[in-house]
Amino acid sequence: MKAFGKILGLVLLGLLLIIVALGFALTHLFDPNDYKDEIRQIARDKAHIELTLNGDIGWSLFPWLGLELHEASVATLTNPTQPFADLQMLGLSVRVLPLLRREVQMSDVRVEGLNLRLNRDKQGHGNWEDIGKNAPVAAADTPSPAEQPAEQEAEKPPKPIRLDIDSLTINNARVEYNDEQTGKQFSAESIQLSAGAVHEGASIPVKLTAFFGSNQPVMRVKTELNGNLRIQHALKRYQFEDMRITGEATGEPLQGKTVTFSTQGQLLVDQAANIAEWTNLKLSANQLRALGELKINNLDKTPQLNGALSIAQFDLAKFLDSVGNPLPPMAEGSLSKVELVSRLQGTPTRLALEDLTLKLDGSTFTGRVAVDDFAKQSLRVQLKGDTFNADNYLPAKSESAKGATAARQAEVQNSEAGAMAAGGTTPLPDAPTKGAWSTDKLLPLARLRTLDINADLAFGELTLGKLPIQNAALKASGLDGQLKLDTLSGGLYNGTFQANGTLDVRQDIPVLALQSRIKQVPVERILQAQGQTPPVKGQITLDSNLSGRGNSQKALIDSLNGTASFAINNGVLLNANLEQQLCTGIALLNRKTLSSEPRGKDTPFQELKGNLTFRNGVANNPDLKVRIPGLTVNGNGDIDLRVLGMDYRVGIIVEGDQREVPDPACQVGSNFQGIEIPLRCRGPLELGAKACRLDKDGLGQVAIKAAGNRLNEKLEEKLDKVNPQLKDALKGLFKR
Template identity: 65%
Template sequence: MKAFGKILGIVLLALLLLIVAGGFILTHFFDPNDYKDEIRQLARDKANLELDLRGDIGWSLFPWLGLQLHETGVASAQTPDKPFADVQMLGLSVRVLPLLRKEVQMSDIRVDGLTLTLRRDKNGTGNWENIGKPAQPAAAGTAAPATQPAPSGQPTPPTSEPRDPLKLDIDSLTMRNSRIDYSDEQSGKQYTVEGIDLSTGKIREGSSIPLKLSAYLGTNQPVTRARTELTGNLRFDRALKRYQLEDAKLSGEASGDQLHGKTATFSAQGQLLLDQAAQIAEWDGLKVSVNQLRALGELKARELDKQPKFEGGLSVAQFNLREFLEGIGQTLPAMADGSTLGKVELSTRLSGTANSIQLGDLKLKLDDSSFTGSLGLADIAKQAIRVQLNGDRLNLDRYLPARTAKAQEAASATRKAEVDATITSATQGNTPLPPSPTQQAWSDAPLLPMARLRALDLDVALKLGQLTLNKLPIENANLKLRGQNGVIDLQDMRGELYDGRFNAKANLDVRQDVPLLSAQKHVANVPAERIVEAWGEKPPLTGLLDMDSNITTQGNSQRAWIDNLNGTASFVVNRGVLLNANLEQQLCQGIATLNRKALTAPHGGKDTPFRELKGNLTFRNGVASNPDLKVAIPGLTVNADGDLDLRVLGMDYRVGVVIEGDKSDMPDPACQVNERYVGIAWPLLCRGPLELGAKACRLDQEGLGKIAAQLAGQRLNKKIEEKLGDKVSPELKDALKGLFKKQ
């Protein structure tokens, strides 16, 4: 037995020496460069490839099966003059004996100067799609026979059992100075990955494989450039279809059209997992930074083979959103306060699909405001915004465009000069009645971003403990807003204001060139002067306002909205004051005129208090008709009929004042009210800029003359009664009195 074993060992050694000798002879006396034409033809027949073997082919056989290619191009046999791959040098070697055990043991794989040029033509066909398909010989006039089904009754050949995957054992993979170009003629888009440098450690299945990859990325639509570097440890198990990238870190810089000359520095790190068997992907220990933005979280995706869904958590540390956006070339719309968006912080739970994202359990801090709730995009492609938020407070004035009075002043400069001149000349007393204003008070500047509003898909529900809007502090504010297909519907807006309350509904239709607006509003117990001041105007009165209105208008500017204003409104102002209006002085002056006496001192203060002011308005193209204005003033009752021209902020009223007389402790003799004056509607005319309020009112001299004639007739009738007594018949006395009645 020992001799047999010795003989067998000698035989095996002789065979091994024979194989080594054969390998030596093949590699030293057989030059593959002499068979380039045969190699090219074999590539055409078996793989539908056109090889351009410009450089030398180097090879070894045993114990390493090695191959080196230099300056080699690869193209499809259909387009041999358009190579899709070109390599300066490709070197690899495999141990021969382990291949017999289905093990791949390789030394370093080296790739230098690889260029892949991938293209899709106008028909969507890629220049790589026919690669690897053996060429089919075409017989003239005949079609390739279809696959014949197995005859009935014959057993179907057994399918081959799945093979065990080859076991990989590679010392390293190195790629240098490589490039990938992809272009699509249908879309015109181009993508480039250049300067590719890849290096790995020992590649073994189930083991941690360190890798480092760096490259420059570029696109043309939009033009974007990015430098990237990826490091980590790769681990894979092909049997379980499980792939992990541990301690992954991606970093780099990006620039391009969308950044408008700015540069974004970014990084992302964490633990990545792809489990194809379970169709899930995970990213744990997520850390992301873009310039000064810092975020932590985790993400998990599932149903990767269907419609992928993802969920996870995200926390963003406090940062300056304004500086961040400016740093990536994004321009914010003009805001009244340039310090807004300086403090932003959030934490949330993420969920969504490839075309939607939802931020639930949201906790958001925005400057001095805090919010909870949810927000998201129900359809990213359509920018369908969904918001449900509860907040403590929000000063919206800070985020809205500043009221740069340039446009307004340009539109009303002439009017302001006109009003200023009128105010200067309008003093209490017998000055002439101010003229009606004629200059437009509103701007023609466009207010609505029509294109953006038409594309808006919005559903918002917002609750705030305090909302500041137009300097009005609204408590317990609630807002529900929907916008879709060019129609924005304010379903409800309500709140409390200065111990009063209000609610409103509105609808804006921007589907056509001229937008249409309708609104309904209810106001109860709200200071009227505060509302007027919110519009930047000087209030003519104070008091608690109750109002109901239903209006419509159209256009896209202040002037258009006022010029096309139509609808109705009813109002009551309680416990108010007519500012800068001494009606008592005006009336005393009139009574003194009738008494033919001079006032000894001014009467009343600079303002006139009232118990109630009420009326109804009918709007027609910017002019409000007010036929039933009533004001209840201590000692007076005022009835008025007139118009408010909102286009020029002017008024024109005929006023009747019914007086009870001077009831002060020390009545002025000139202003003493004869019982004949009580119950008479004393006439006033009010005309001029709305800013003047009651200062624009003057005694109606013509009407006052008629009253004087009426009073004179009453005096004569009394004397007739006293003189004639019972001396004449009643019929004659009535006839004589009738001669002095007001005609």
């Protein structure tokens, strides 16, 4: 037995030496470079590709089947002269014996200098679509049905090949995509990929770095990917554990700025269950920090997204500036404290933020925000807020607008300085001439034309135009360049406010129509909120229906047309003692001098009302009525909104000094009963009644009428002594 074992051992040793010798002989005596043409033909026949081998082929046989290709390129058979891929070197080794069991056990796989070029021509055909296709065959060469080989029996599906690779390395690879239809180009350059041992079900460490670029718009992104990849083919389950992507981006959309970003988490794709998940999601981009999780169901049908997102407090204004999209100047501190928590729901065509809580500079909103259709940018908003100051987010006035405002304020101040309304002895103020409105563009017409929005907002308190609107509600919609304000309503200084309107931006000149109603709101509070000194106090009720055209304040005011009616109850004309003005007029008519001092600087009234007709920025008021104790005021005139000026003629029927001890010069005798004292009011609108003076031209007519009254009084005395019938006849004669 010992001898047999010794002989068997010597035989096996001899066989091994023979195999090693044969391997040495094959690898040293057999040169695969001599068979390049045969290899290229096999590539055409079996893989249907055009393989070009410009470099040497190196190889080894046992125990590894080693292969190295240098300077190789690959093209399609339909276009063999234009390779879509080339490489400097491909090196790999495969164990020979496992191949017999359909197992691929490889050592290191190295790829150097791979270039992959994907091109879509002007007809929309991509060069990758021809990979694996045979070259076109002429009709004459097509074999007849009789010549075609009989169909082979269906083969059983091959057993899956099991991969087992020690490592994979790709250095200095490049992928580019060119679309001749759109002119767009994308590229990935300096690709470096390294992977550890690739085994079924095992954790595979992966690292990838690359530079990505595009030309429309010009963008450049540097990125690095790290993580552990786990592949389970049998279960159709793929995981990317501890995934982390970091990088920097710059380009035209960022206006020269750089965005530093990173994201990480656990990725899972389970094709058997048709789900994909991204858990422990962390995202950062400059100042932005976010956490969340995402889950997608129904991968085999219409994917359904569910998840959650939480964005930590950050400075949105600084973030937008850091990504090259600075906002117009706003109030200091605006958009400096923003945070968000929400559930996510969506499909490939829509995304909704449900159960949203948004904190914005001290304001808190809850509700829902959704894009119902990405292609149409259909925005749907349903939010409820506690307090919100919308004025803080409006662009600041431009320098030209500030200059126009300053010039007009100086004009108003000059007029007010010369008014001396209490005495009323100065000349009538001049009509204003300075424009009151900005020529800056108000609306982004191109953006509004594409807007598809439906908004439903509610606020505990909304500050808009410096007006604090309580329990405000806003509903608005927009589609195809036609925007509609369904309602904007709420409480205002214990009164109510409501407005609705439309905006048509389909043409270059937008058209605005607005209807509004203000009920029992203190008019002085409205004016004070606008930074104006109120000329009047009282509760105003205003109804208006107005329209205008243009894309600036000035254009809208210059084209303003429509109607309005107003009434102010329980009011006071401030800094305007009309009683003193009237007593001065009565004293002149009585040819007396006032002996008492002015009793106050204001004039109370019970009601002030009228109707307005707007035509190209000028409001005509034909029926001004004012009820003051002891006075009846009628007036008519114009309010020129273009310069915020007025020009009124006012007639006042007075009862005179009604105090227990009246000023003798201000007593209204029977001669002045029913006579209107004329006033002329002209100047900046802010002056109010301070711009009113006695109308001396009209005062002459008052004197004539008063003289007629005295003549009638004397006639009455004479006629009392004559026959009554003759008396009536004579009185009729004097009335003609």
